[in-house]
Amino acid sequence: MRMKTRQEGLHPRPGRETRIPLISKKLCALATAAALSLAGCASPSSPEPARGAAPASVPAGPLVIERQGSFFIGGRDLRSDTLSALPAFASTGTIVVDQMYVRYQVPAAAHHLPMVLIHGCCLTGKSWETTPDGRMGWDEYFVRMGHPTYVIDQASRGRSAVDPTAIVGARTGRAAAPQLPNVFAAGREGAWTIFRFGPEYPKAYDGLQFPLEAQDELWKQMVPDWSAALPVPNPTVPALSALARKIGPAVLVSHSQSGIYPFQALALDKAGVAGVVAIEPGSCPAADGDMRPYVGTPALLLFGDFVDRSTGWWAPRFKACQAFAQAVNRAGGRIEVVRLPEVGFRGNSHMIMQDRNSLEVAGWLSGWIARNVERGS
Amino acid sequence: MRMKTRQEGLHPRPGRETRIPLISKKLCALATAAALSLAGCASPSSPEPARGAAPASVPAGPLVIERQGSFFIGGRDLRSDTLSALPAFASTGTIVVDQMYVRYQVPAAAHHLPMVLIHGCCLTGKSWETTPDGRMGWDEYFVRMGHPTYVIDQASRGRSAVDPTAIVGARTGRAAAPQLPNVFAAGREGAWTIFRFGPEYPKAYDGLQFPLEAQDELWKQMVPDWSAALPVPNPTVPALSALARKIGPAVLVSHSQSGIYPFQALALDKAGVAGVVAIEPGSCPAADGDMRPYVGTPALLLFGDFVDRSTGWWAPRFKACQAFAQAVNRAGGRIEVVRLPEVGFRGNSHMIMQDRNSLEVAGWLSGWIARNVERGS
Numbered sequence: 015m016r017m018k019t020r021q022e023g024l025h026p027r028p029g030r031e032t033r034i035p036l037i038s039k040k041l042c043a044l045a046t047a048a049a050l051s052l053a054g055c056a057s058p059s060s061p062e063p064a065r066g067a068a069p070a071s072v073p074a075g076p077l078v079i080e081r082q083g084s085f086f087i088g089g090r091d092l093r094s095d096t097l098s099a100l101p102a103f104a105s106t107g108t109i110v111v112d113q114m115y116v117r118y119q120v121p122a123a124a125h126h127l128p129m130v131l132i133h134g135c136c137l138t139g140k141s142w143e144t145t146p147d148g149r150m151g152w153d154e155y156f157v158r159m160g161h162p163t164y165v166i167d168q169a170s171r172g173r174s175a176v177d178p179t180a181i182v183g184a185r186t187g188r189a190a191a192p193q194l195p196n197v198f199a200a201g202r203e204g205a206w207t208i209f210r211f212g213p214e215y216p217k218a219y220d221g222l223q224f225p226l227e228a229q230d231e232l233w234k235q236m237v238p239d240w241s242a243a244l245p246v247p248n249p250t251v252p253a254l255s256a257l258a259r260k261i262g263p264a265v266l267v268s269h270s271q272s273g274i275y276p277f278q279a280l281a282l283d284k285a286g287v288a289g290v291v292a293i294e295p296g297s298c299p300a301a302d303g304d305m306r307p308y309v310g311t312p313a314l315l316l317f318g319d320f321v322d323r324s325t326g327w328w329a330p331r332f333k334a335c336q337a338f339a340q341a342v343n344r345a346g347g348r349i350e351v352v353r354l355p356e357v358g359f360r361g362n363s364h365m366i367m368q369d370r371n372s373l374e375v376a377g378w379l380s381g382w383i384a385r386n387v388e389r390g391s
Numbered sequence: 392m393r394m395k396t397r398q399e400g401l402h403p404r405p406g407r408e409t410r411i412p413l414i415s416k417k418l419c420a421l422a423t424a425a426a427l428s429l430a431g432c433a434s435p436s437s438p439e440p441a442r443g444a445a446p447a448s449v450p451a452g453p454l455v456i457e458r459q460g461s462f463f464i465g466g467r468d469l470r471s472d473t474l475s476a477l478p479a480f481a482s483t484g485t486i487v488v489d490q491m492y493v494r495y496q497v498p499a500a501a502h503h504l505p506m507v508l509i510h511g512c513c514l515t516g517k518s519w520e521t522t523p524d525g526r527m528g529w530d531e532y533f534v535r536m537g538h539p540t541y542v543i544d545q546a547s548r549g550r551s552a553v554d555p556t557a558i559v560g561a562r563t564g565r566a567a568a569p570q571l572p573n574v575f576a577a578g579r580e581g582a583w584t585i586f587r588f589g590p591e592y593p594k595a596y597d598g599l600q601f602p603l604e605a606q607d608e609l610w611k612q613m614v615p616d617w618s619a620a621l622p623v624p625n626p627t628v629p630a631l632s633a634l635a636r637k638i639g640p641a642v643l644v645s646h647s648q649s650g651i652y653p654f655q656a657l658a659l660d661k662a663g664v665a666g667v668v669a670i671e672p673g674s675c676p677a678a679d680g681d682m683r684p685y686v687g688t689p690a691l692l693l694f695g696d697f698v699d700r701s702t703g704w705w706a707p708r709f710k711a712c713q714a715f716a717q718a719v720n721r722a723g724g725r726i727e728v729v730r731l732p733e734v735g736f737r738g739n740s741h742m743i744m745q746d747r748n749s750l751e752v753a754g755w756l757s758g759w760i761a762r763n764v765e766r767g768s
Contacts, residue, residue, distance in 0.1 A: 076499045077456040082531065083521035086611040098575035100619055107578015113611040115517065122453045138550045140492065144460035154459065173515045173549045178574045178615035184561060185571040194562040194571075197555045198475035201484015234463040234490040238555035242477055 072150070072158055072373055078122040079157070087260070088169070088253040089113030096183035105182075112244075114253035115139075115173040118261075119153070120162040126380075127288055127388055128162040128261050130254065134270025134296070136200040136239045138172030139165040141269065145368045146231035152367045155376045164261065168272065169249035170240040195243035202233050208327060209364040210320050219320050221361040223369035232368065241271065247278045255279040255286070262286025265383055269293040270364065273315075273335075281307040289387035291316060291379065292335075294328075294364050301337035305345040312386045313349040315339055316379070318362030318369075321353060328364070350386070449527070449535055449750060455499040456534070464637070465546070465630040466490030473560035482559075489621075491630035492516070492550040495638075496530070497539040503757075504665055504765055505539040505638050507631065511647025511673070513577040513616045515549030516542040518646065522745045523608035529744045532753045541638065545649065546626035547617040572620035579610050585704055586741040587697050596697050598738040600746035609745065618648065624655045632656040632663070639663025642760055646670045647741065650692075650712075658684040666764035668693060668756065669712075671705075671741050678714035682722040689763045690726040692716055693756070695739030695746075698730060705741070727763070 089110040098105050117139065131153060133141040142165050143151040156163045170176045176195075183189025200208070206215040211224055218226055241248055254275055258264050265288055266276035273295020280287055281299075290313035292298070298315070299308070315335050321328045332353075339349035354362045357378060362369050369375070466487040475482050494516065508530060510518040519542050520528040533540045547553045553572075560566025577585070583592035588601055595603055618625055631652055635641050642665055643653035650672020657664055658676075667690035669675070675692070676685065692712050698705045709730075716726035731739045734755060739746050746752070 077459065079454040079456060082454065083525075083528070084517060085521060085525075086608060089607075089611050094576075094578075097578050099573060100575050103575050103577050104581040107576075107580045108610075109576045109578055109613065110607075110610045117520070140461060140550050143494070144462060148460075148462075151460070167550070173517050173544070173612075173614070175576075175611070175614040178576050181558060181571055181574050181615075182576075184568050185573065187568065191561050191564065191568065194558055196476060196562065197558050198477050198480050199471075199484075199486045199552075199555050199559075200480050201471075201474050201486055203484045204481040230466075230487075231463060233485075233487045234466050234552070235550075236486065237550070237552040 072155060072377075077154065077158060080120045080122045080124065082117075082119040084115065084117040086113040086115055086174075087257050088249060092177060092179070094179040096179045096186065096188055099182055099186050109175070109177075111175055111177045112169050112249035112253075113174055114169050114250055114257070115167040116164050116257060117166075118162065118164040119157045121157045121160055124160055124162050126156075126159060126161040127383070128164060128264040129156045130164045130166065130257060130261075130264055130266050131156075132166055132250070132254065132266065132268040132272040132275060133168065133171075134268075134272055135241070136198075136205070136236045136271075138235070138237055139167045140172070140235050141365075142367055145225070145228075145372060146235075147225035147228035147370075150373060152372065152376050155373055156380070159380050161265075161380075162261070164257065164264075166250070166254070166257070168241070169253060170244060171237065176240050195240055197238050197240050197243060199238045200236060202229075202236075205233075205236070207324070210318065210324055210328065211363055213323065219323070219361070221319075222363060223319075223361040223371050224363040224365055225368070225370055232365070239271075247282075248275065251275050251278040252282060255282045258286030259283070260286070263288035265289045265291060265387055267291045267293065268295065269367070270296045274298055276313075277308060280311055284311060287311055289313065289383060291383070293366055294318060295335055296331060298335035298338040301334070301341040305342050305347065308342045308349070309345050309347040311348075313339075313342075313347075314379075314382055314386070315349065315351045316366070317351075317353045318364060318366050319353070319355050319360055320363075348386070350382075449532060449754075454531065454535060457497045457499045457501065459494075459496040461492065461494040463490040463492055463551075464634050465626060469554060469556070471556040473556045473563065473565055476559055476563050486552070486554075488552055488554045489546045489626035489630075490551055491546050491627055491634070492544040493541050493634060494543075495539065495541040496534045498534045498537055501537055501539050503533075503536060503538040504760070505541060505641040506533045507541045507543065507634060507638075507641055507643050508533075509543055509627070509631065509643065509645040509649040509652060510545065510548075511645075511649055512618070513575075513582070513613045513648075515612070515614055516544045517549070517612050518742075519744055522602070522749060523605035523612075524602035524747075525605070527750060529749065529753050532750055533757070536757050538642075538757075539638070541634065541641075543627070543631070543634070545618070546630060547621060548614065553617050572617055574615045574617050574620060576615045577613060579606075579613075582610075582613070584701070587695065587701055587705065588740055590700065596700070596738070598696075599740060600696075600738040600748050601740040601742055602745070602747055609742070616648075624659075625652065628652050628655045629659060632659045635663030636660070637663070640665035642666045642668060642764055644668045644670065645672065646744070647673045651675055653690075654685060657688055661688060664688055666690065666760060668760070670743055671695060672712055673708060675712040675715040678711070678718040682719050682724065685719045685726070686722050686724040688725075690716075690719075690724075691756075691759055691763070692726065692728045693743070694728075694730045695741060695743050696730070696732050696737055697740075725763070727759075 131142040142153045167174045180193045203215040212218040273292040274297045276290040342349045508519040519530045544551045557570045580592040589595040650669040651674045653667040
């Protein structure tokens with residue numbers, strides 16, 4: 015069913031004829047004749063979009079992939095005597111934990127920087143894929159716009175293994191209950207306000223862009239979160255740093271819980287990180303700390319609508335992130351803080367990449383990256 | 392690094408000019424002129440391959456995707472008072488469990504049946520993606536051969552959420568240890584013999600096809616397995632049945648632990664299931680049961696090499712599955728049991744889709760499906 019509700023060709027594209035036009039005109043002409051769509055086969059007259067405007071449609075038609083696949087970054091061996099209580103599987107042995115799963119697609123004639131899409135709390139890389147109401151996700155959008163795109167599952171989430179040894183240990187009496195991981199799940203009733211769908215479950219804000227009619231598909235995306243059981247910084251952070259060195263220069267795009275991860279990765283190593291986009295960061299580095307790791311890398315802190323109405327959660331987080339950006343900029347950095355209504359988009363929830371206008375926002379974001387990261391780099 | 396070790400264009404393709412040639416010759420000519428590769432743009436003289444032969448190469452060059460995305464099947468609401476022990480997230484609320492994550496790609500001019508790839512124990516859909524040594528996975532292979540291809544994460548695995556409420560409950564003293572899920576992890580030392588890499592860890596069989604130099608990448612794929620904590624049949628089974636009804640007629644391709652799932656799905660509902668391929672099934676339906684659900688659907692039980700040497704694990708499983716197939720065939724069914732050495736492939740481990748000759752085997756399998764499922768249906 016979801017496949018049938020896709021609405022390709024209705025979405026805007028940013029102006030993005032920037033600096034690496036690798037695709038040949040001949041190939042574009044052939045593709046057009048064959049009713050194919052190649053990323054990079056732009057209309058030669060694509061204008062630079064006005065902020066918040068919807069200048070043209072996303073390339074529709076077949077998607078041409080140069081290469082795709084998946085791999086892991088990081089991970090450490092863990093030897094344990096409490097792997098299993100089942101007779102068929104040995105209780106003692108060695109597993110790997112802390113690795114980060116990465117799936118990628120490189121479009122034919124990629125001519126923009128690689129993007130790394132990093133999901134938030136209680137979610138997996140699925141966040142960036144097909145939206146709950148069946149529209150194109152940002153993963154495909156950025157590929158179609160000419161960006162090699164990498165979608166990760168945080169360490170201990172999704173296809174990145176968790177450490178189950180304390181569960182087996184507690185179940186078999188070889189570990190105490192307090193040793194169990196501090197795992198948690200976010201119920202929809204609480205997530206409702208954190209995702210800023212409305213003031214309280216199930217009331218919605220007027221003009222909300224999230225497709226509430228498809229909310230069940232979002233709740234199915236949510237998985238238990240082990241981050242409180244992991245060290246700080248999260249093992250995802252060094253893995254992101256290693257990924258950026260491998261594929262970069264790249265733009266790290268984080269969301270919510272992972273908002274701070276690209277900045278923590280910069281503090282580890284600036285190599286490979288061309289720019290940072292933090293979508294509704296749940297936290298930012300402290301504004302009174304050492305700002306040197308964050309100077310010299312263009313960054314955007316992007317928030318949706320209704321932020322001020324979330325007095326208990328998002329309003330203070332926005333202020334703290336604003337203070338961080340100001341501190342970086344005072345030290346000579348280039349961090350921009352944008353609330354979407356300021357650039358013409360209204361009604362966005364915390365789940366911007368799934369809102370009805372998700373691809374319009376992605377188009378604006380693509381333009382921001384072209385102007386501030388690609389041309390500036 | 393892995394991206395650079397891909398070896399496209401070295402692999403065989405099966406004869407597959409079967410019954411649904413939807414792609415136009417004009418489009419194929421344009422694609423050829425543009426140095427693109429479209430699934431379905433076959434050489435007109437592609438022969439039917441001999442068993443085990445390597446007749447031609449996999450289509451190389453860019454991959455043309457008609458549409459792709461992801462969605463969930465199934466799931467049930469679970470209300471709990473032990474969702475979280477963290478102050479930021481409510482302990483009481485509603486989550487969804489038992490849903491099955493599905494990612495799909497439909498090639499341009501798909502002209503073969505949809506395939507559903509179902510991973511085994513302690514693994515996720517990653518099993519079918521890029522191999523540990525960086526070669527094309529079966530997920531992409533079957534797309535390139537013209538099959539819409541669906542890769543799932545079993546219920547309670549990977550991107551399909553687990554139920555964490557007993558863990559939170561036990562940690563906070565509101566549940567007893569025996570209520571903890573009977574989760575387990577497979578250590579590499581035990582997995583070594585179950586995966587038939589050799590007689591004991593770390594000794595390898597002579598002629599083994601698994602790329603042991605890249606084994607660390609396999610160990611990183613492994614995740615804790617909750618199947619012993621789930622009802623029988625596994626919630627994946629009704630989800631597979633629902634998926635087949637949604638996208639079918641389709642071929643269900645299972646592996647190891649999930650080997651029996653397509654048969655359990657047939658017992659629920661034959662609708663949408665065009666054929667079954669069980670790669671090294673860990674179990675089969677009992678040979679003395681009701682065979683009627685399995686009659687009328689072509690099926691293949693495919694095993695690798697060294698089966699007889701696995702006296703404690705695979706030899707008895709092979710025998711039981713062989714007895715099942717014989718019982719179905721006596722009742723008028725069409726189940727074929729094949730050990731790869733019988734058709735010219737030697738050295739295959741349990742992880743056939745990751746072995747060095749994985750795409751040669753996939754090519755043979757594609758031919759089997761064309762002959763037995765597509766032409767026969």
